[in-house]
Amino acid sequence: MTDQVIIFDTTLRDGEQALKASLTVKEKLQIALALERLGVDVMEVGFPISSSGDFESVQTIARHIKNSRVCALSRALDADIDAAAEALKVAEAFRIHTFIATSALHVESKLKRSFDDVVEMAVRAVKRARRYTDDVEFSCEDAGRTGIDNICRIVEAAINAGARTVNIPDTVGYCLPTQYGAIIADVVQRVPNIHKAIISVHCHNDLGMATANSLTAVLNGARQIECTLNGIGERAGNTALEEVVMAIKTRQDMFNIDTRINTQEIHRVSQMVSQICNMPIQPNKAIVGDNAFAHSSGIHQDGMLKNKNTYEIMSPETIGLKKEKLNLTARSGRAAVKNHMSDMGYTEQDYDLDKLYQAFLHLADKKGQVFDYDLEALAFIDMQKGDEDRLTLDVITSQTLSGLPASAFVQVELDGQRINRASNGGNGPVDAVYNAILQIVGMDVKMSHYSLTAKGEGAEALGQVDIVVEYEGRRFHGVGLATDIVESSALALVHAINAIYRSQKVADVTKNLKH
Ligand code: KIV
Numbered sequence: 301m302t303d304q305v306i307i308f309d310t311t312l313r314d315g316e317q318a319l320k321a322s323l324t325v326k327e328k329l330q331i332a333l334a335l336e337r338l339g340v341d342v343m344e345v346g347f348p349i350s351s352s353g354d355f356e357s358v359q360t361i362a363r364h365i366k367n368s369r370v371c372a373l374s375r376a377l378d379a380d381i382d383a384a385a386e387a388l389k390v391a392e393a394f395r396i397h398t399f400i401a402t403s404a405l406h407v408e409s410k411l412k413r414s415f416d417d418v419v420e421m422a423v424r425a426v427k428r429a430r431r432y433t434d435d436v437e438f439s440c441e442d443a444g445r446t447g448i449d450n451i452c453r454i455v456e457a458a459i460n461a462g463a464r465t466v467n468i469p470d471t472v473g474y475c476l477p478t479q480y481g482a483i484i485a486d487v488v489q490r491v492p493n494i495h496k497a498i499i500s501v502h503c504h505n506d507l508g509m510a511t512a513n514s515l516t517a518v519l520n521g522a523r524q525i526e527c528t529l530n531g532i533g534e535r536a537g538n539t540a541l542e543e544v545v546m547a548i549k550t551r552q553d554m555f556n557i558d559t560r561i562n563t564q565e566i567h568r569v570s571q572m573v574s575q576i577c578n579m580p581i582q583p584n585k586a587i588v589g590d591n592a593f594a595h596s597s598g599i600h601q602d603g604m605l606k607n608k609n610t611y612e613i614m615s616p617e618t619i620g621l622k623k624e625k626l627n628l629t630a631r632s633g634r635a636a637v638k639n640h641m642s643d644m645g646y647t648e649q650d651y652d653l654d655k656l657y658q659a660f661l662h663l664a665d666k667k668g669q670v671f672d673y674d675l676e677a678l679a680f681i682d683m684q685k686g687d688e689d690r691l692t693l694d695v696i697t698s699q700t701l702s703g704l705p706a707s708a709f710v711q712v713e714l715d716g717q718r719i720n721r722a723s724n725g726g727n728g729p730v731d732a733v734y735n736a737i738l739q740i741v742g743m744d745v746k747m748s749h750y751s752l753t754a755k756g757e758g759a760e761a762l763g764q765v766d767i768v769v770e771y772e773g774r775r776f777h778g779v780g781l782a783t784d785i786v787e788s789s790a791l792a793l794v795h796a797i798n799a800i801y802r803s804q805k806v807a808d809v810t811k812n813l814k815h
């Protein structure tokens with residue numbers, strides 16, 4: 301009989317905290333629903349005390365998720381724990397995760413306390429969290445650099461106080477696999493009440509060891525892995541979910557253990573996370589990179605034709621990667637679009653069929669054939685859009701003549717009113733269009749990131765532009781997708797401006813509530 305490893309996903313907490321611009325509540329909910337279908341046991345979705353936006357997204361996700369346990373993070377402080385419980389209480393099943401640093405370096409320099417104080421705070425925090433739920437996780441931050449005696453002491457105290465999961469993070473990605481495995485083995489052997497709790501591991505990838513460390517920990521008795529899709533997270537990231545899950549599945553001979561992950565969902569969720577989080581995946585990334593199942597050399601291709609096992613240790617279909625590329629045309633109806641989306645694994649909960657169909661027709665008019673991956677890209681854009689946009693783009697034209705400044709003409713609708721503006725003097729067509737749009741909205745935004753990616757294949761690919769703009773000290777992400785890259789750029793700016801308007805509306809509501 302195989303035993304189970306709990307997959308604790310922290311894409312929406314540790315992953316999200318490392319993004320260039322925070323996600324909206326809607327974007328987080330889309331990812332949470334996808335994680336639920338992926339089959340994660342626990343999803344950590346935020347740090348409610350940190351901001352009203354985080355509180356709201358934890359609460360919204362907690363309300364919608366039924367098949368995974370929803371978890372929120374809190375420091376070992378009463379107010380943090382109370383905020384986490386308040387945000388989570390609408391959930392069907394929830395966990396409170398409380399943590400405090402335990403390494404001498406953190407205890408002395410950051411917390412400026414004694415280790416005895418830290419143990420006392422941990423015990424108090426776990427007990428307080430237990431007032432709200434039986435499912436309490438305690439983490440010793442920077443455990444990877446904490447002396448083993450102190451780890452064992454605080455873990456034992458946390459379990460006595462009621463923690464049912466004890467997490468041993470390698471917060472700064474410092475440990476090597478043998479060393480980290482030995483820490484877990486020591487905890488198993490030396491903590492007398494360890495049978496009352498699950499040992500969890502949370503590794504960062506600063507030395508590229510996160511996956512190896514997590515798996516070595518499992519071989520030594522850990523039964524929960526904390527991880528993120530595509531390994532996103534602080535600095536070099538966290539353990540990649542897809543790597544540990546596929547390693548456990550592919551190397552059953554070593555692990556004889558299982559996860560509840562529906563691996564067929566991995567590719568789709570990985571793409572969604574990359575897109576919504578604006579975090580591209582490196583082509584050679586294990587499991588989910590574009591080249592992960594590509595065979596380039598003649599010798600390899602020859603081997604594959606003779607017997608796939610020569611160069612393939614797992615099949616692309618296991619992670620839901622489909623080889624055939626189906627296409628639609630402007631004559632395809634709504635039902636065809638819906639069928640293609642469902643073949644790719646999307647339900648109508650993931651996208652708005654009316655909006656997707658309109659976007660599809662617009663693209664089919666321009667492009668002729670629309671492939672499944674185009675449809676998926678359009679659906680992702682829709683997932684990132686807010687519900688009501690104040691600003692929409694009607695027309696743009698731009699002109700460049702070599703050696704002369706660029707000019708542009710833009711027509712938009714702002715709050716239902718049609719406005720035109722021409723601009724001259726841009727250093728290129730995108731700059732000229734941006735100047736015109738920014739003049740219309742009268743905003744002083746600073747562009748901190750601009751990237752252009754080809755979505756799809758060859759000359760038929762769509763151009764996707766992702767931007768991050770700074771406005772009044774906050775960062776906003778905008779994305780645009782079109783056959784024309786000046787149009788994608790304009791759409792990305794319009795998207796970011798609508799996000800700014802939406803945040804102002806939220807701020808106004810909060811201000812009115814305070815008076
Ligand atoms: O890396 C870390 O130590 C953390 C804790 C909050 C678990 O993210």
Ligand code: ZN
Pocket residue numbers: 314469471502504534538
């Ligand atoms: Zn972390």
